[in-house]
Amino acid sequence: MSPRKPSTKDLTKEMIINEAHKQFITKDFQQISMRSIAKELGCSHGAIYYHFKNKAEIFYAILSDYFSELNNTLNENMDGPEDHNTKLLNVFVGFMAFGLNNQSQYELMFIMRDREIDGLSQEAANLSYEEFAQSVRSLSKTELLISDIHSTFIALHGFVAHYRHYVKNYEEAKEAVDVHAKFLIKALTFRE
Amino acid sequence: MSPRKPSTKDLTKEMIINEAHKQFITKDFQQISMRSIAKELGCSHGAIYYHFKNKAEIFYAILSDYFSELNNTLNENMDGPEDHNTKLLNVFVGFMAFGLNNQSQYELMFIMRDREIDGLSQEAANLSYEEFAQSVRSLSKTELLISDIHSTFIALHGFVAHYRHYVKNYEEAKEAVDVHAKFLIKALTFRE
DNA sequence: CTTATTGTTAACCACTGGTCAAAAAGGAGA
DNA sequence: TCTCCTTTTTGACCAGTGGTTAACAATAAG
Numbered sequence: 402m403s404p405r406k407p408s409t410k411d412l413t414k415e416m417i418i419n420e421a422h423k424q425f426i427t428k429d430f431q432q433i434s435m436r437s438i439a440k441e442l443g444c445s446h447g448a449i450y451y452h453f454k455n456k457a458e459i460f461y462a463i464l465s466d467y468f469s470e471l472n473n474t475l476n477e478n479m480d481g482p483e484d485h486n487t488k489l490l491n492v493f494v495g496f497m498a499f500g501l502n503n504q505s506q507y508e509l510m511f512i513m514r515d516r517e518i519d520g521l522s523q524e525a526a527n528l529s530y531e532e533f534a535q536s537v538r539s540l541s542k543t544e545l546l547i548s549d550i551h552s553t554f555i556a557l558h559g560f561v562a563h564y565r566h567y568v569k570n571y572e573e574a575k576e577a578v579d580v581h582a583k584f585l586i587k588a589l590t591f592r593e
Numbered sequence: 594m595s596p597r598k599p600s601t602k603d604l605t606k607e608m609i610i611n612e613a614h615k616q617f618i619t620k621d622f623q624q625i626s627m628r629s630i631a632k633e634l635g636c637s638h639g640a641i642y643y644h645f646k647n648k649a650e651i652f653y654a655i656l657s658d659y660f661s662e663l664n665n666t667l668n669e670n671m672d673g674p675e676d677h678n679t680k681l682l683n684v685f686v687g688f689m690a691f692g693l694n695n696q697s698q699y700e701l702m703f704i705m706r707d708r709e710i711d712g713l714s715q716e717a718a719n720l721s722y723e724e725f726a727q728s729v730r731s732l733s734k735t736e737l738l739i740s741d742i743h744s745t746f747i748a749l750h751g752f753v754a755h756y757r758h759y760v761k762n763y764e765e766a767k768e769a770v771d772v773h774a775k776f777l778i779k780a781l782t783f784r785e
Numbered sequence: 786c787t788t789a790t791t792g793t794t795a796a797c798c799a800c801t802g803g804t805c806a807a808a809a810a811g812g813a814g815a
Numbered sequence: 816t817c818t819c820c821t822t823t824t825t826g827a828c829c830a831g832t833g834g835t836t837a838a839c840a841a842t843a844a845g
Contacts, residue, residue: 447794511755548772552777559748563703563747581744584744626800628800639805642804
């Protein structure tokens with residue numbers, strides 16, 4: 402009916418992702434709608450479907466950045482002057498801090514991850530876990546059971562999944578994070 | 594427009610809850626709509642709002658039963674002929690089994706629990722935790738740190754939150770559940 | 786000056802949770 | 816039986832969702 406948008410700034414994938422990403426900081430996946438993105442971008446929501454096949458595809462693109470960030474955080478903790486035990490603690494704390502500081506993202510990366518964002522993100526999650534497991538293994542003085550590493554990861558995940566209901570960010574759960582991390586180190590260290 | 598439903602079976606809260614509960618076994622909170630409940634009940638969805646103020650209220654009523662069931666499972670594991678360590682294992686396994694066998698319910702009880710089902714269920718969740726903590730404390734031979742008990746609970750929660758993506762019920766994760774439970778017992782038992 | 790391609794719009798679909806005026810059902814009393 | 820009243824129920828309606836698609840505008844290619 403009405404002519405093409407007068408201000409002809411072509412819509413790009415990047416613009417869409419940027420806007421979605423912007424909203425993703427304060428809102429979660431469900432609260433962000435194609436229409437809210439379109440509105441902020443000054444286009445119709447139908448236009449977005451030309452660039453992305455659905456809502457999940459937009460968010461998957463965003464999530465891959467966050468998976469990278471998580472992996473980077475992990476690696477940064479690996480090379481440093483500290484001793485192995487300190488590094489291990491930092492890896493644990495780093496994981497929980499990431500989850501608490503990026504709650505909406507973490508939810509999609511590790512918690513929701515159902516049909517919506519489908520298998521794509523699941524693969525990235527598995528990769529992140531592999532990296533985590535490898536790091537923990539190399540930081541341990543003794544040979545660890547892979548099941549123990551797995552249990553440790555699950556325990557870290559549990560912490561984030563639980564505390565995101567009570568705190569807004571890592572800062573607010575600093576002490577609890579530390580306590581939990583030390584509990585896990587104790588558990589890993591113990592050999593019968 | 595059309596006259597009142599011919600077959601006059603008055604709608605009751607119980608009927609609504611039963612139907613919602615029935616659907617809750619195969620679908621999750623989001624997949625169940627007021628209209629799907631009404632359709633199965635042969636009434637209009639508006640009628641349901643006469644008996645319940647909103648969707649959350651229906652599901653909160655259902656959840657309280659599940660919280661009771663979880664608490665009962667816990668208590669059943671407490672009194673028995675087994676030794677303390679076996680009981681402790683059963684408590685851990687019991688919690689994870691419950692979560693994996695009632696995934697939709699567990700999600701609402703401990704994972705979603707945001708605005709939707711609001712604070713009501715949070716209170717029940719805290720109560721469940723208290724009961725859990727008390728049980729663990731009484732089953733331990735030595736005096737436990739409350740932080741260790743809390744970390745253990747979080748680790749159990751993490752297991753359910755993680756494995757519900759991969760298995761349909763407890764049976765499918767039996768071995769992993771056992772391994773995780775034993776890891777946590779080891780962690781709790783260890784004293785430096 | 787056509788023609789084809791790329792982008793964009795807006796109407797449309799089938800849903801959702803929730804509200805509410807109106808009407809129906811059923812009982813009590815005359 | 817005929818009112819009168821209360822409790823239930825209906826279905827139209829609202830504002831919103833993700834997703835599709837015919838039509839059309841802008842641009843580039845021939």
